[in-house]
Amino acid sequence: MTDYQLLDELYLLPTAAGAFYAASSRADDPIRDMLFNLLREGSSPLASPASLTHWFANEDQQQCLAWLHRAQTLSLIQGFREPQHVPGAGTGKKLEDLLPALSALGKAILVDWNGLTLAYTGLDAEAADMLAALSADLIAVQARHAQRLAQTLGLGNQGWAAVDAFGSSRIGAWPLFVNEQRFMLVVLGEPQLNCKEFIELVWVLVNRYG
Numbered sequence: 697m698t699d700y701q702l703l704d705e706l707y708l709l710p711t712a713a714g715a716f717y718a719a720s721s722r723a724d725d726p727i728r729d730m731l732f733n734l735l736r737e738g739s740s741p742l743a744s745p746a747s748l749t750h751w752f753a754n755e756d757q758q759q760c761l762a763w764l765h766r767a768q769t770l771s772l773i774q775g776f777r778e779p780q781h782v783p784g785a786g787t788g789k790k791l792e793d794l795l796p797a798l799s800a801l802g803k804a805i806l807v808d809w810n811g812l813t814l815a816y817t818g819l820d821a822e823a824a825d826m827l828a829a830l831s832a833d834l835i836a837v838q839a840r841h842a843q844r845l846a847q848t849l850g851l852g853n854q855g856w857a858a859v860d861a862f863g864s865s866r867i868g869a870w871p872l873f874v875n876e877q878r879f880m881l882v883v884l885g886e887p888q889l890n891c892k893e894f895i896e897l898v899w900v901l902v903n904r905y906g
Contacts, residue, residue, distance in 0.1 A: 700761035706775030707740040712890045714772035715898040719872040726752050727767050734773075735902040740780040782903050783896045790900055791815035797893035801885035806897075807831035809878035818884070831869060831880035838871050839878075872898065877905045 710718060710731045718731035733751040734741065741747055748760040767773045783790045795804040795817040803818035811832030816824045834856055855870040868887050872879040879901065883889075 700758060700765055702743055702745065702761070704775065706743055706777065707779045708734055708743050708773055708775055709740040709780050710734060710895060710898075711771055711774050712892070712894045713770070714767070714774075715895045716870075716889060717770075717772055719874060719898050719901070720870070722873050726754070726763050727772065729753065730763065730767065731772065732902065732906065735899050736906055738782050738903065740776060742779070743775070782899050791897065792817055794893045794897045794900070797891055798881070798888055798897070799883045799885050800888060803884035805831070805882045807835075807880045807882065809835050809880075811835075814879070827867075827882050831882055834869050835871060835878055835880050872901065874898075874901050874905045877901075 714731050715735070718728050718735065721728070730751040743764075745757050745760075748764060749755055749757060752760045752763055754760055764773070783794070791806055792815040795806065795815055796802040798804050799818070801818065805816035805819060805824055805827045806814045807828045808814060809832070811828050813824055813828045816827075819827070838856075855868055857865045857869070858867040860866055865883075865885075865887065867882065867884055869880055869882045870889075872881055881897075
């Protein structure tokens with residue numbers, strides 16, 4: 697086994713890919729657990745041998761460093777010289793501020809597993825209600841079929857989409873899991889999830905519900 701060591705003292709935070717990896721599944725995974733532990737903090741924590749064993753719930757420091765190296769290789773984690781902080785203000789207001797950046801059209805909605813709208817942007821009330829109802833149905837479909845899709849077809853389903861004749865997404869929907877809570881993020885037009893606003897969205901949800 698390769699010997700690993702921390703070369704720099706950095707404050708760690710998931711990348712957008714890391715935030716998506718953490719929230720897109722409930723499957724047990726030491727890297728997913730570590731990412732969630734980072735997001736549970738109000739500020740990005742400083743990496744140290746002691747903190748690693750806490751984040752991974754494993755006393756073997758070399759194993760923890762190997763998992764951290766794996767997360768870094770997969771671009772699931774990033775380091776900062778200064779701590780980053782979870783977005784402040786009221787949760788509902790902040791979610792509305794974050795949603796526009798996730799859609800090329802500036803239209804998106806976040807719904808919980810009961811179909812309750814947590815925040816939306818760029819939509820009128822009628823469109824928001826319709827998408828909330830659609831989201832509740834998709835969450836039910838996800839719960840019923842995700843395991844069979846994975847076992848039968850090898851599809852680790854991570855989202856649903858309504859596409860045009862060219863296969864481009866007109867409406868995309870992604871389930872997000874935070875502990876026992878389930879959410880559906882619905883984006884109209886081209887999704888833009890590889891951004892800091894998506895990290896902040898998952899960070900806010902984990903701090904509120906995790």
